[in-house]
Amino acid sequence: MIDYFAEIWNTFNSMLKGMAITFKTMLKPATTVQYPTEKLVPYEGFRGALLFDAETCISCNLCVKACPSYCIQLENATNEETGKKIAKVAWYSIDLGKCNFCRLCEEACPTKPKAVWHSLDYELTFWNRDEMVRCWKKGFDFVGMYFNRKEKEFKKPDGQVQIQTVQQRFIY
Amino acid sequence: MTESATEEKKPKLKSDQMFVNLGPQHPSTHGVLRIGLTIEGEIIVKAEPDIGYLHRGTEKLAEIRGYHHCVVISDRWDYLNAMGNNMVFCMATEKLMGVEIPERAQHLRVLMLELNRIASHLLFFGTYGIDLGAFTAFLHAFREREMVLDLFEKVCGARMTYNYIRLAGVMKDLPKDWLNECQEFLTFFKERLVDYDTLLSFNPIFLDRTKKVGIVSAKDALDWGWSGPNLRASGVDYDMRKFEPYSSYDKYEFEVPLGKDGSCWDRYYCRVREMHQSVRIIEQVLGGLPEGPTLGRGVAKVPKAKPGEAYAAIEGARGDLGILLVSDGNSSPYRLHVRAPSFVNLQILQEMLVGQKMSDVIAILGSIDIVLGEVDR
Numbered sequence: 159m160i161d162y163f164a165e166i167w168n169t170f171n172s173m174l175k176g177m178a179i180t181f182k183t184m185l186k187p188a189t190t191v192q193y194p195t196e197k198l199v200p201y202e203g204f205r206g207a208l209l210f211d212a213e214t215c216i217s218c219n220l221c222v223k224a225c226p227s228y229c230i231q232l233e234n235a236t237n238e239e240t241g242k243k244i245a246k247v248a249w250y251s252i253d254l255g256k257c258n259f260c261r262l263c264e265e266a267c268p269t270k271p272k273a274v275w276h277s278l279d280y281e282l283t284f285w286n287r288d289e290m291v292r293c294w295k296k297g298f299d300f301v302g303m304y305f306n307r308k309e310k311e312f313k314k315p316d317g318q319v320q321i322q323t324v325q326q327r328f329i330y
Numbered sequence: 331m332t333e334s335a336t337e338e339k340k341p342k343l344k345s346d347q348m349f350v351n352l353g354p355q356h357p358s359t360h361g362v363l364r365i366g367l368t369i370e371g372e373i374i375v376k377a378e379p380d381i382g383y384l385h386r387g388t389e390k391l392a393e394i395r396g397y398h399h400c401v402v403i404s405d406r407w408d409y410l411n412a413m414g415n416n417m418v419f420c421m422a423t424e425k426l427m428g429v430e431i432p433e434r435a436q437h438l439r440v441l442m443l444e445l446n447r448i449a450s451h452l453l454f455f456g457t458y459g460i461d462l463g464a465f466t467a468f469l470h471a472f473r474e475r476e477m478v479l480d481l482f483e484k485v486c487g488a489r490m491t492y493n494y495i496r497l498a499g500v501m502k503d504l505p506k507d508w509l510n511e512c513q514e515f516l517t518f519f520k521e522r523l524v525d526y527d528t529l530l531s532f533n534p535i536f537l538d539r540t541k542k543v544g545i546v547s548a549k550d551a552l553d554w555g556w557s558g559p560n561l562r563a564s565g566v567d568y569d570m571r572k573f574e575p576y577s578s579y580d581k582y583e584f585e586v587p588l589g590k591d592g593s594c595w596d597r598y599y600c601r602v603r604e605m606h607q608s609v610r611i612i613e614q615v616l617g618g619l620p621e622g623p624t625l626g627r628g629v630a631k632v633p634k635a636k637p638g639e640a641y642a643a644i645e646g647a648r649g650d651l652g653i654l655l656v657s658d659g660n661s662s663p664y665r666l667h668v669r670a671p672s673f674v675n676l677q678i679l680q681e682m683l684v685g686q687k688m689s690d691v692i693a694i695l696g697s698i699d700i701v702l703g704e705v706d707r
Contacts, residue, residue, distance in 0.1 A: 169534045176533065179525050180466055189473050201480075202505070205487040223632070226399035260402040260493045261501075266631070276487065 199278065205259045206279040208252050209300040210292075215273035216245040224266035229256035230274075248295070252302075254282060255290035289315050345370050350688075354383050358461050358692045361702025365679070365695075369688055377683035379676060384706040392666040397423050397497060397633045400663065405491035407668060408704035410453055413439075413446040414646040416495035421576065421642035422655040423497055426635035427628070434622040435499035436578040441615045442482075442494060443577075443644075444608040445512075448519070449478040450647035451601045451608075454699045458598060459530050461696040462539050467530045474522055477515050484508055497633060498626035509616060516609055516616075523606060531602060540594040544682060544694035547592060554678040557671055558649025559604060560698060563589030563596040570645035582614045594697035601699070634661050648672050648699060672704040 191198060200206065215232075222230045235248040252274075264275050277300075284290050292302035293312065303312040353364040362383035368376035388407065392400045400423075404415040417439060424431065456471030479489045484505055486494040494501045530536050546556075551564040561568060569586040571579045587603035589596030635657040643652035649671025656665040675698050682694060 165534070172528075172533045172535075175528050176466065179470075179529055183470075189476070201484045201487075203487045204483060220631075224398070226395055226402040258402050259488065259491070260405075261487060262398060262402065262493075 200280060204278050204280070205261050205276045207254065207277050207282045208257060208263070208274060208292075209277045210250055210252065210274050210294045210302060211271075211300060212247055212250060212273075212294050212296050212298060214269050214271065215247050215250065216269055217247045218245075218268060220266040220268060221263035221274050224262040225258075226260060226262065227256045227258050229253040229258075230263060246296075250294045251291055253291050255284075255287070285316065347375065352691065354380075358696065359702075360457065360696075360700060361705075363676075363695075363700070363702055363705070365683075365691070367683070367688070367691070372688050374683050374686055374688060374691070377680050379679050381673075381676070381702075381705050384702050386707065388707050389666050389668060392663050394662055396661050397635065397663070398631075400666070401496060402491075402493050405493055406703060407670065407707055408646065408648065408651070408672065408701045409490055410450045410701055411446050411647040412490060412492050413442045413495060414644060414651055416492060417443060417577075418642055418644045418646070418651050418653045419655075420495050420497050421644065422640045422653040423633075423635060425640040425642060426638060426655060426657050427497070427633065428636070429498040429626055429628040431498055431626050432623045433578075433620045434503075435624045435626065437615055437619050438500050438504070438624060439495055439577050440579060440582070441512075441612060441619075442485075442492075442500075444611045444615070445478050445481060447647045448605050448608050449475050449482075451605050452478070454601055455526065455530070455598075458696045458699075459536075461692045462536060464530055464533070464536060467526065470522065470525065470529065474519055477518070481508070481512055481515065484511070496625065498629045500624050503624045509619070512612070513616060516612060520609060523602070523609075526602060531599060537595065539690075539693055540598060540697070542593060543690050544594045544686070544697060545592055546678065546682065550678070550681075551592060554681075555674045556649070556678065557674070558645065558647070559600040560597055560649065560675055562586060563600040564592030565589060570643060570650060574643075576642075576644055579611075581618075582611045584611050594693050597697040597699075632661050634659060635663075643669070646671055648701065648704070649675060668704075668707055670704045670707060672700040672702075673707075676700050676705055 217232060217234050219232070222232060230250075230252050232250040233248045234243045235246040236242060237244050259276070261276060264272055267273050267275075288307055289304045292304055292315065294302045301315065304315050305311075306313045348369050350367045350369055351364060352367055353359040354362040359365070364380040364383070366378040366380060367374055386406070388403050392403055395403065401416055401419055404419045405412040407415050452471045452475040456468035456475070459465070459467035459471075482492060482494075483489050485508060486492045486501055546564050548564045548566050551561050551566060556564070557568070565588055567586060567588055570576070571584075572586055584607045587600050587607065589600050635655075637657055637659040640655045641652060643650050650669065651671055652669035654665075654667040654669070655663055658664040679695065679698070683691060686694065
């Protein structure tokens with residue numbers, strides 16, 4: 159009989175103790191953020207969506223070899239008069255659907271500042287599969303364009319909501 | 331367990347058998363695990379775990395990829411303890427390549443492994459509470475886990491797939507002020523560990539659900555190849571960090587928490603006490619972090635390992651995580667095999683569940699702490 163009531167008391171008591179801890183945290187400020195309206199900015203060196211700069215790239219193919227999922231492709235530009243290859247890219251593309259976000263391409267890049275680098279952008283969303291493959295040419299901005307197969311032209315990726323459009327390049 | 335012992339557990343009174351599918355999309359299976367349960371009334375007479383829903387063939391993928399690429403792949407096995415995966419692959423490859431790892435990198439590796447162990451056990455702590463109907467513990471655990479993930483984000487830029495431990499060292503040195511933040515976290519976390527015991531560990535309702543449920547004897551645990559906290563909960567004193575120290579574990583003092591009878595509660599409490607020990611190790615690492623380079627020399631951009639075999643094992647968050655690496659001298663491994671602790675720990679389920687009540691299935695499954703990414707690889 160005593161055991162029975164002791165058990166009831168124990169259970170009740172432990173519940174009170176648990177509620178006391180809950181009550182303590184109730185008065186503290188919230189640790190969560192209301193995501194679509196409030197946004198967290200990642201720390202320096204976060205591995206977000208890849209950006210590319212066609213001007214600095216020397217078309218050395220190191221990032222293509224460094225990528226574990228083979229998501230980068232590029233083609234050398236040629237000098238129009240002589241027909242020889244020059245150290246610039248004609249086009250450069252990254253399949254962000256395949257990207258591992260591992261930073262091996264950025265580390266392999268020999269230029270300073272880096273020609274391919276991770277931005278802080280974590281809001282990487284796509285409306286369709288075409289948008290996953292970003293393409294860069296001379297004159298395209300860092301975010302790149304995608305090729306719309308229906309309309310047969312390069313378009314800006316509408317799906318990506320950019321929290322910071324152009325990122326500074328961190329030098330390691 | 332012998333055949334006759336299994337027979338004894340079955341109910342004496344025969345009734346109609348019913349087949350129940352648990353999973354693959356059940357929230358308490360922590361991923362995509364299907365268990366085919368045959369029940370008589372409330373008692374389970376047969377249990378068939380069905381795995382392979384998350385198979386990605388990473389062992390085969392590694393055979394056509396370079397050694398640097400394999401580190402990225404290894405992140406995806408046990409995604410809750412990705413530092414351990416990075417570590418064990420790098421250890422196996424370093425054995426073949428014969429490169430030296432700088433002193434500072436060794437200490438940083440231990441630091442990251444233990445932080446990751448805390449994060450992994452916190453997730454277990456939270457989800458195990460949810461499995462048994464206690465929601466508050468989950469919120470508390472995830473608040474602290476978020477802090478560990480923030481620390482990881484600052485140091486390597488990712489929250490789950492770190493790719494931080496590299497061949498012959500680590501990716502980069504700690505950022506400024508990181509050590510202070512880590513120390514702040516530890517001070518905060520040590521107080522929270524007391525709360526956890528109040529919230530869940532010694533809650534009578536939680537004790538009733540777990541204390542005498544899913545008992546595994548030390549012999550059974552060894553026979554089925556259990557390792558890690560599960561094995562130690564059954565009373566077997568075996569920890570790779572203590573008995574075959576790797577990296578710089580031999581320099582730190584810590585205890586190996588043991589359970590008594592191998593019940594669900596023992597397995598749970600073993601992990602909670604391991605978090606205390608991890609905090610102890612991290613404090614020692616922070617106290618004596620040597621200066622120096624973090625990445626050793628001698629690893630090419632496209633590295634080639636010497637022909638031969640290497641086996642490396644570490645104490646992951648779930649048990650002995652081992653890698654067998656066979657090289658034929660090329661730039662990619664000839665064969666890579668992972669001894670995944672979750673996969674081995676899961677196997678006992680088919681015998682353990684027989685004779686148990688239907689309502690205890692989740693308590694038992696949750697206490698083994700599997701990660702399906704590692705089971706299926």
